Amino acid sequence: MDSFLERCTQSVLEGEEEQAEDLARQALDLGYPPLAVIEDGFIRGIRKVGELWEEGTVFLPELVMAAGAMKKAMAVLLPALGAGVQSPAQGHLVIGTIEGDIHDIGKTLVATMLEANGFRVTDLGADVPVGRFVDEAEACGADGIAISALLTTTMSGQRRVVEELKKRALRPRFKVLVGGAPCSQEWAEQIGADGYAGDAVAAVALARRLICAG
Amino acid sequence: MPPNMNPHITWFAPETRHQIVEEAQRILEEVGVFVENEEALELLTGAGCRIEASERRVRIPASLVEKAVASAPQRILLYGRHGEAVMDLGGDRIHFNPGSAALRIYDAQEKRARTPISADLVRFIKLVDALPHYAAQSTGLISGDVPPEVGDRYRLYLALLYSNKPVVTGTFRIDGFRPMAEMLAAVAGGPQELRAKPNAIFDCCPSPPLKWSELTAQALIDCARSGIVAELISMPLTGATSPVTLAGAIVQHCAESLSGVVIHQLACPGAPIIIGGSPACFDMRKGTTPMGAIETMMIDGGYAEIGKHLGLPTQAYMALSDAKTVDYQAGMESAMGALVAALSGINNISGPGMLDFESCQSLEKLVLDHEACGSALRLARGIELREDPILPLALMQQGIKRSFLPLAHTKRWFRQEAYFPDEVIDRSTLEEWRKLGGKDATQRASQRVEQILSGQQAEPLDPPLAEALREIMEAEARRFGMEKLPDLP
DSSP states (O other), rough: OOOHHHHHHHHHHOOOOHHHHHHHHOOOOOOOOOOHHIIIIIHHHHHHHHHHHTOOOOOOHHHHHHHHHHHHHHHHHHHSSSSTTTOOOOOOOEEEEEEETTOHHHHHHHHHHHHTTEEEEEOOOOOOOHHHHHHHHHHTTOOOOEOOOSTTTTTHHHHHHHHHHHTOOOOSSSSSEESTTOOOOOHHHHHOOOOOSSSSHHHHHHHHHIIIII | OOOOOOOOOSSSSSHHHHHHHHHHHHHHHHOEEEEOOOOHHHHHTTTTEEEEEEEOOOOOOOHHHHHHHSSSSSSSSEETTTSSSEESSSSSSSEEEOOOBBBBETTTTEEEEEEEHHHHHHHHHHHHHOOBBBSSSSBBBBTTTGGGOOOOOHHHHHHHHHHHSSSEEESSSSSGHHHHHHHHHHHTSHHHHHSSSEEEEEOOOOOOTTEEEHHHHHHHHHHHHHHHHHEEOOOOOOOTBBBBBBHHHHHHHHHHHHHHHHHHHHHHHTTEEEEEEOOOOOOTTTTTOSSHHHHHHHHHHHHHHHHHTTTOBBBESSSOOOOOSSSSHHHHHHHHHHHHHHHHHHHEEOTTTEEETTTEEHHHHHHHHHHHHHHHHHHHHOSOOOSSSSHHHHHHHHHHHHHHHHHHHHHHHHHHOOOOOOTOOOOOOOHHHHHHTOOHHHHHHHHHHHHHHSSSSOOOOOOOHHHHHHHHHHHHHHTTTTTTTOOOO
């Protein structure tokens, strides 16, 4: 493999933001096609980090920093994709922590990993009212809505988002993903969500399955 | 006689304690705290704090911090139902009470956690009342059969009905304070009496890093003005909401706590306040907040030492576990926590009974943890020197002749030297253990729970007083759509 692209992969794997950004610039200067640098360089890094996470050898700070490096590189490369070249964006998700719940570490991590893996993400923050998830998803033409809840007292809000979608006859338009400490696959099925993920890497896989395949 | 030494862990050199407080003061001066609450902002700016117009970040000068720390009492007495002092918080005196505000109860019969209802709360409260190493009640469970909006006041209502002990509790909503203070004042004999002899502690939790929400700042101010003891619960999560180093987390904890002392003492100088906390060594794999991690206990011990350095009473959430059932992990983490807390001289140790990151209470574990607490209380007394010489020659000679069992010396001291555990702790021979059914600790604890609950109970609250509390509680329930309170056993 090209040793330059190898360095791109490595910069993400090691979570070196500045290096990743710098390499992305160099790639353009050296005349590499942006799409090739993304797909054969940086994306390999974030995929590898995901694999290492699943093996249990990578920890949260390393995951966050790898995603950060990925985002920096993409910020340089995406605008350089010429017109007519298909962007590698995999879909668009609106994400937030449900109303009454101020926990946003997990939600932010999922948002970062989704972005690092090529999704467009609109992060609504924490304590997001039920209706706003739907309003925002509609306004930005998202493919899916990802809802985090860290408390058993707030998780019922996830159900209310699904109900709100049904009420506005929008349910088929958006995939609904749920996550957070008290949630489970069983809960997702019970409230009529499309899927549940237990961590940020699983959330990326779930989003790929629901949105890219769908 | 040489002096008795109490075993004690020292976490920092004296100069490090100074440095931690100085760095925390500098953070408050240069970075400041975010305060959402208007009244707290007015108190702070009124006392000369700078505030940026564009944000609600308040810079607190060191002089104000020092004044607040100096005006807070170094010793706090907490009183039971009959006005007797049952907790003496300060120095290295330790007291245990159960972990608070669990959303679930572990059902040992069904081997699963479920939502508790009023009857579970009553059983929990009666059990805590009967176990002597628990100095206070905590409102340990949130009842699933009342509207969530009244969850905070309802658990206090039941604790006051069924127990003599003071209560460690707190509000979930701003409008919880008034009815809760009214109930506490009714039991104390009036608002003045409540101030003179407080019977409750309310937890007030800043949001890390360096933020006071509308609810928690208001709770601090309301506590200060009513005389209910405020307990600061700063919750740094290493590497997530605080620096990853244990020492760095302790500096942040100190800064958050000092900002709380300032708001509280500005609202009412001299009001009682405790430096507590619920930090965690954030799990970098699962993203969880393990209370049973040894590093969590180290942060607890470390900040408590800073609290003592400031001269204030201390608290920590220790003697609890992240295990999901009453198993080896549950026992190991809880007992280690009880010991580290006792050896750190933490005044109010909250945690027993708790599983699953402070979210699930177990009656069986409450009975088992009680033994960890009894052992820790014994340990804290240290190896006492009863006489001088320690072993007189005449005693040695008698012992050689007759064994020590029949000696007056043995009779004189054996009850004080040893802690006698409850029978949930197995010290029988194998043969005897088999005869008793070969039960494990959790099975023995299940049996003890039922024995204790069918035995002697705290006398009921005076009927007119119980009626007064019921009226307050019923009015609250009605405001949130519940016409009739759940039936009680």
